[in-house]
Amino acid sequence: MPLYEYYCGSCDGVFEQLRSIRESDEPYPCPECNREAGRIMPTSFNAFTMRDGYPRRIPDRGTYWHLGKEVKRPINVAAPAGQHPDLYKPEPTPMPSKGDQNDMADAMRQDGLRQYHAAREKAASIERKVKKTVAKSTKKIPK
Numbered sequence: 001m002p003l004y005e006y007y008c009g010s011c012d013g014v015f016e017q018l019r020s021i022r023e024s025d026e027p028y029p030c031p032e033c034n035r036e037a038g039r040i041m042p043t044s045f046n047a048f049t050m051r052d053g054y055p056r057r058i059p060d061r062g063t064y065w066h067l068g069k070e071v072k073r074p075i076n077v078a079a080p081a082g083q084h085p086d087l088y089k090p091e092p093t094p095m096p097s098k099g100d101q102n103d104m105a106d107a108m109r110q111d112g113l114r115q116y117h118a119a120r121e122k123a124a125s126i127e128r129k130v131k132k133t134v135a136k137s138t139k140k141i142p143k
């Protein structure tokens with residue numbers, strides 16, 4: 001049996017009642033004062049209900065509402081402030097132009113060369129140190 005909502009004018013209260021479709025339009029006795037209460041349309045009474053702290057429109061279709069737009073989930077993933085992840089489409093990162101790509105390749109090549117020379121310089125300096133140390137130690141060894 002479907003659930004219907006009724007409004008009691010004397011209590012100014014709304015209550016829900018399971019009734020058959022055939023009976024649903026007839027007034028139902030209020031659980032508080034037993035006076036007859038007329039059926040109301042839930043949507044005309046409450047446009048929204050709350051679930052999980054987020055407004056949901058009645059009838060509840062399992063969706064959420066964000067700034068008047070229907071979304072499938074509450075905000076739970078990263079999105080800019082005030083944006084809902086379902087509605088927010090991040091702008092695609094533009095592809096670098098051909099010239100930019102060449103500049104980047106040059107920069108990487110230069111960087112690679114710089115690193116290569118730095119590594120060679122370091123190796124050479126270590127070699128010099130080793131040679132110096134070896135020379136010193138060989139001097140110390142009495143013949």
Ligand SMILES: [Zn+2]
Nearest residue numbers: 008011030033
């Ligand atoms: Zn009542």
